[in-house]
Amino acid sequence: MRYSAYSIFKEALSGNRMWKPAWREPQPKPHYDVIIVGGGGHGLATAYYLAKEFGITNVAVLEKGYLGSGNVGRNTTIIRSNYLLEGNNPFYEFSLKLWEGLERDFNYNAMVSQRGMLNLFHSDGQRDHYARKGNGMRLHGVDAELLDREQVRRKAPYLNFDHARFPIMGALYQKRAGTVRHDAVAWGYGRGADAHGVDLIQHCEVTGIRRENGLVVGVETTRGFIGCNKLALAAAGNTTTVGRMADLELPIETHVLQAFVSEGLKPVVDHVITYGAGHFYISQSDKGGLVFGAEIDFYSSYAQRGNLQTVEHTMEEGVSLIPGLSRAKVLRSWGGVMDMSMDGSPIIDRTPIDNLYLNCGWCYGGFKATPASGFCFAHLIAKNETHHVSRFMRLDRFERGYTIDEAGRGPQPNLH
Amino acid sequence: MASLITCPHCGTRPKEEFSIRGAAAPKRPSPTAKDETWHAYVYVRDNPKGRYKEYWHHVAGCRRFLVVERDNLTHEVFGVTDASEFKRAGAAE
Numbered sequence: 001m002r003y004s005a006y007s008i009f010k011e012a013l014s015g016n017r018m019w020k021p022a023w024r025e026p027q028p029k030p031h032y033d034v035i036i037v038g039g040g041g042h043g044l045a046t047a048y049y050l051a052k053e054f055g056i057t058n059v060a061v062l063e064k065g066y067l068g069s070g071n072v073g074r075n076t077t078i079i080r081s082n083y084l085l086e087g088n089n090p091f092y093e094f095s096l097k098l099w100e101g102l103e104r105d106f107n108y109n110a111m112v113s114q115r116g117m118l119n120l121f122h123s124d125g126q127r128d129h130y131a132r133k134g135n136g137m138r139l140h141g142v143d144a145e146l147l148d149r150e151q152v153r154r155k156a157p158y159l160n161f162d163h164a165r166f167p168i169m170g171a172l173y174q175k176r177a178g179t180v181r182h183d184a185v186a187w188g189y190g191r192g193a194d195a196h197g198v199d200l201i202q203h204c205e206v207t208g209i210r211r212e213n214g215l216v217v218g219v220e221t222t223r224g225f226i227g228c229n230k231l232a233l234a235a236a237g238n239t240t241t242v243g244r245m246a247d248l249e250l251p252i253e254t255h256v257l258q259a260f261v262s263e264g265l266k267p268v269v270d271h272v273i274t275y276g277a278g279h280f281y282i283s284q285s286d287k288g289g290l291v292f293g294a295e296i297d298f299y300s301s302y303a304q305r306g307n308l309q310t311v312e313h314t315m316e317e318g319v320s321l322i323p324g325l326s327r328a329k330v331l332r333s334w335g336g337v338m339d340m341s342m343d344g345s346p347i348i349d350r351t352p353i354d355n356l357y358l359n360c361g362w363c364y365g366g367f368k369a370t371p372a373s374g375f376c377f378a379h380l381i382a383k384n385e386t387h388h389v390s391r392f393m394r395l396d397r398f399e400r401g402y403t404i405d406e407a408g409r410g411p412q413p414n415l416h
Numbered sequence: 417m418a419s420l421i422t423c424p425h426c427g428t429r430p431k432e433e434f435s436i437r438g439a440a441a442p443k444r445p446s447p448t449a450k451d452e453t454w455h456a457y458v459y460v461r462d463n464p465k466g467r468y469k470e471y472w473h474h475v476a477g478c479r480r481f482l483v484v485e486r487d488n489l490t491h492e493v494f495g496v497t498d499a500s501e502f503k504r505a506g507a508a509e
Contacts, residue, residue, distance in 0.1 A: 240463035241465060249456070299436050300488045301489075302465045303491060
């Protein structure tokens with residue numbers, strides 16, 4: 001069923017009894033052309049584009065929990081393409097362009113809101129760095145503006161401009177950045193993939209990868225063996241666990257990132273704002289809750305919950321940036337497990353096993369990448385060749401000395 | 417929760433005093449080792465789920481590097497040793 005104003009009207013007249021589930025709950029078939037491990041944003045987007053753009057519809061997505069139970073439903077919903085490096089920027093810009101047409105494309109309201117993003121700077125050096133980044137973006141044809149203090153004040157008068165240690169000097173502004181309703185992304189892609197015939201199989205955990213003559217022939221799961229021609233991994237924080245089943249050696253360490261939401265407030269934060277003196281970022285959801293977060297917890301963790309020290313640190317940063325935040329009550333906090341890569345950039349590539357494909361290393365920036373990640377991964381699986389915007393995101397780049405170190409912090413995953 | 421760490425030199429101290437360096441398992445190869453060996457040391461990680469040893473630096477205390485053994489799923493702390501002892505124990509294996 002196609003969603004439209006007419007369908008809402010029609011269903012309203014018939015008492016809303018005719019709505020059908022957004023996707024089927026199929027039994028796994030014995031064999032598929034492609035199996036995707038991981039029913040999160042990236043896995044579902046991959047399935048959707050495989051079916052829609054590349055005509056491969058005999059596909060299953062295996063998810064150990066329910067659809068979107070991982071990081072796609074746990075992030076702070078920000079989309080942007082303000083990256084500096086050549087290996088990153090065209091990819092994230094491709095993603096932002098897909099976001100811009102996504103709702104029409106998959107016929108689902110994902111509440112894409114291009115409300116603009118302000119990256120605040122607090123020193124001369126940081127201004128120079130952001131100017132360089134903005135120029136890099138413009139060279140790639142991406143919108144970027146350097147705002148001075150008064151321009152920022154007009155947009156966000158509630159910020160702490162005269163902070164004794166970190167006064168706000170201005171911001172790098174990307175007007176096309178914004179937020180998206182994260183769960184709806186998983187649901188929209190899931191529904192779209194299902195409509196093209198993809199089987200979304202929930203509560204089906206992969207427990208082994210069966211190989212014969214150096215090739216993958218299928219996966220052992222909690223719902224029995226399922227055969228496949230090609231296997232694609234999109235398991236985020238559990239990438240190592242799944243990769244180990246195929247003896248992959250990966251440059252990944254798993255860390256927990258926390259996020260927070262306040263009680264519903266009247267509209268106050270009109271943009272996405274990042275604090276240059278820390279790693280704090282905040283926006284306001286359409287329900288009115290302030291959605292914010294900061295750094296990862298710094299230690300290795302597979303727990304989907306974090307440490308109180310990081311909670312305290314996040315609140316301190318928030319109040320330092322927006323003093324009025326001290327009067328808001330936190331409603332909920334949660335954690336997601338991140339596949340932190342050794343250079344802070346992702347991997348979309350083939351593996352040493354010919355029919356095994358890998359999508360991982362998204363650190364805590366995977367949400368904004370969801371459409372491009374799915375598109376490029378589908379391209380790789382379907383054509384067996386890399387999409388040109390993801391051509392730097394190779395698994396062997398570490399060995400060859402071509403890391404994509406956006407933050408310039410070296411091979412230490414907890415610092416990216 | 418791994419909120420309190422018992423430093424062998426300073427006693428039980430809050431996590432805030434520590435800076436976390438990362439996995440303690442990789443052993444630094446000799447300077448003349450092959451590129452592949454160095455690549456494995458610098459970039460490849462076992463990343464196990466469960467018991468895990470990590471270098472923690474007690475920056476706001478004795479400033480010694482420690483090895484904290486934790487469960488990274490339950491956040492339970494099993495033990496803390498000085499990094500020099502950890503290295504000696506590794507060499508004896």
